[in-house]
Amino acid sequence: MKNTNKILSGILAASIMFGTTSCGDDFLKENANHTTTDALLETGAGALAMAAGLYGNLRWHFGYEWAYAITLYGCDEFSMGSDETSLGWMDYNTAEMNPAGSSRRNHPSPADLWNELYFGIATCNLLLQKAPLIASEQDRNSALGEAYFLRGYNYYRLFCQYERCPLQLEPIDVSAGVPRNFKLSSGEDVLNQVIDDLQKAYDLLRTDDWRGAGTWTKYTAAHFLAKALLYRQSERCTWKSNYPAKTDLDRAIRLCDEVIDARGLEKDYNNLYSNWTGVDCNIEKSKEILMSALHNDASTTVGRYGNRTYNYFSSQYNTYSGGYVPRGQYIGDMEFQRCRPTEYTYAVFDNVNDSRMWKTFKTVYGICNNVATPDYVKAENAPTFGDQGVLFLLNKKDDTRFRKDEFGRAAIKHTFVNPETGKWVPNVAPVYAEGQYVMNTYGTSAANRSNMFCGINKTADGSRTGEKGDAHRDVTMARVGETYLVKAECQVRNGDDAGALATINLLRKRAEWKAGEDREYYVDGTIAFKSNSTASGNCAKGNKDANGAKLTNQQAFEYSFIQKNSYVLSTGVERPVESESWNASSLQISSWNNLPAEDQAVLNGMGLSVNTLEGKVNFILNERTRELLGEWNRWDELSRTKTLYKRAKLFNPETLYIQEHHNLRPIPQSFLDGLTNDNGEPLTDQEKKDMQNPGY
Incomplete structure (x- = not known):
């Protein structure tokens, strides 16, 4: 409780100094007056306090309708009830799901996630600029590691959703006005920056939960670095041949093994979610949890975004x-x-x-x-x-x-x-x-x-x-159960089918x-x-x-x-x-040719053979449903493997208007409308169209 309150207090401090975003905030809007912030950042305690404030950026993800709309809607696992608040994210109709957003009340806009992620990135950039001034090496490394991690994570989310985005890696001086001339970096460059930031976070972060349960450690960085390396060898990355597959996948497997060996699985699946007995209870301290959005019941630390996820399921x-x-x-x-x-x-x-x-x-x-x-x-x-x-x-x-x-x-x-x-x-x-x-x-x-x-x-x-x-409960954002599935998919893509099945069976053992x-x-x-x-x-x-x-x-x-x-x-x-x-x-699978009836039925419905890479990847996606249902990353995973269109069409009749181009989100219209060209003039409609993702 003590550590959580310190972190949540840091979140409020960051909100006061940097401001908080809203649906109408401009891209990369920052506070021009950094006098107090600069002074604070030039002390070890101040920099660590500001680094604690970075955790507040995670709370945004679970404070409103975008929690499920961006991550779970329009996929294979969930349809909707009679409430159509986030309809466009489910059925992909152009009136609701478009670059400008929907006129429907409370319907999340494509700009919501974009703006919030860049708010976090701007905060990280300022901390990265000032943290080298910290005298204590341990404090300096901790602050830098957390800043590199959140920046890498936020760019990972931008890449997953939009693929192309501006790479802003330094604080912006807005004393002469907010800059408007931004270019979209290629998806390849964005993902490479993700890998670079997460590698630095991995090198700098501590192995212990020094800030408390659910906060970022070396193993959090290792988990997401493994995911990023797997992504670079997945179907959506048409440039993956530029990088040796075995090098990426071997590295990802080693990272997964490091996480698995250090943190491990809970013995009982109930101890991940169901045995939640109250604020800061034992299951929130589980070693399996690699990252959480932190919450408690203290009125002084609520901030703008609470936990509204209990509403949705x-x-x-x-x-x-x-x-x-x-x-x-x-x-x-x-x-x-x-x-x-x-x-x-x-x-x-x-x-x-x-x-x-x-x-x-x-x-x-x-x-x-x-x-x-x-x-x-x-x-x-x-x-x-x-x-x-x-x-x-x-x-x-x-x-x-x-x-x-x-x-x-x-x-x-x-x-x-x-x-x-x-x-x-x-x-x-x-x-x-x-x-x-x-x-x-x-x-x-x-x-x-x-x-x-x-x-x-x-x-x-x-x-x-x-x-x-x-x-008042924390929201788990990453855990070792997923690490097993990342490892298994890397093994499959690396040609080690037997090893992959052994990894999956270890995870299924817990489920027995x-x-x-x-x-x-x-x-x-x-x-x-x-x-x-x-x-x-x-x-x-x-x-x-x-x-x-x-x-x-x-x-x-x-x-x-x-x-x-x-x-x-x-x-x-x-x-x-x-x-x-x-x-x-027993849930043990003896061979790839002897899959459970449930999985064989799915593969048959998709017209796939388990003897192909596509068949094995889809089996792992099934296992992800069983292990990770509702855990906030389904859309990203289906987009990564380019299975979104096929699985949504087959298994979710409410994705009525989905097309292949929906494998990427639209670049927010509010961002494009605010841009200028090299001459300082607003972009023409054609220039905006050229910057937009295909199909929008």
Whole structure:
């Protein structure tokens, strides 16, 4: 907590000195008056404090709708619910997704990310200019290492999204006005600068978490340097033949090994996200975490951008549940239903043997409000407080146990009675019934905008003191689980297929159920509500008991948070008898020619053979879904491998207007409109068009 507060205080100091960007800020806008800043930077303590302020640039990524729109929309893993706030990023329609941005309220613009990344770069450039004056070598190296890292990371993100961008590597003197004559560097030059900056960060940063958990170390730099080297040998880099593949890939593999050996994996996948018990709890200190956007509950360190990610992954239970499950801070998520998993996402998991599915998806919400049971439900089947109010069954397509018409939401007559509890479930939906995908057919909105679905739990936060307040948990931005997959892909591209499979199997080993592990146990960050200061207050939505008395938040929490998932009912696997315990499962893959059925189905649908590089890379993309679902980098990875168009078209029916050129984002129109030519004159429309990415 102490280190986090120091860093977050540094963030506020940086915001005061450098300013913060907004949607309308000009490219590379800086504070012209650096007098106080310069003096501060010329002391070791001051430079380190300003370096701490660099971490604030990461918080921006998770403070608004762009968190998911830029990183997860328009891909294969998530569609959307009935809310169309970020529609253009999902369906790629030209009215919304264009260089000038959308007129739709709250719709993120292509300029938002561009402006914020350059704000961070400008801060890094100033620190890099002044940090060499620091007398202490350790302090100097630490400040330089953090500045090189963030600059390299920000240029990496610019490259991933736009490919070409200006390379500004020194502070800009704006005393004579803001310069307007910028050139776009080639993608090759930008990526090479990324590699150079990350290499310097790797050389300078410490190996220990000296600033605290989730901050930048040598291993953070190693992870991203390995990703950048892999990128240079990936499909989008048409110039990759300029660099020896074996040299890049061997180097990336060594970096991955260094990270894996030093940091390692958590033993239980639950300890990455689900076992979040409150601010600065143990799982935020996990050695597997390589980088986080830091947050806490101190009002003095909130700043402009809090953590709003808890809003985006849950279905709209407050709307469709018929009053059985009203929303509130006693439930760790908020039902803004921005990210609805696609059929591909549900189907790609082995629902029997892969614990990641059951530690990622939230399948049950309990009844926490009194609602009259419909007359057609038998009295002995009537549910009560704490029974299942919302239930999702994560079954397979060949499951023949269910009929489509026995499921539904509260307002629609349906007959489903849980055979284990004998209780009618007011809101219940399977992934499949009668051999058809039906998860998207039971909500109050159309199937292509269904607001009823089984969402994921990685952002749940029960520490919130208001249903719409900021979350307090850190946001993991990089971890060792991904390092394994970066290494495996490097091995595949290097011709070491056996080594790649061995690496993937090590990661899958963690995902296996352990002997004696309760496969029905469920937890998520909602559990942090146990120490919530608002527990004794009444529910904001007016939840009532059977006598009409108002429920407290604590009562609603106890009723709604059910720590038992739908594993047995979803899979049909028999629960062990009382004298026995669950067996261990296996996810080990014996050979590339014996892939899991889920992966073979994906490759068949794509018309690919696993004996090709493309087939193996797509298998690794499937494994990325299972390991990293919702972890803020899917669009970048599909763009890198040039699989975005194909996978989105096949697996996400809501990417209606996607075309091949959408593999890059548009250069922001606001940037182009502000440029001048060498004569100081505004660019002509043709000159702007020539600078724009193809297709826009």
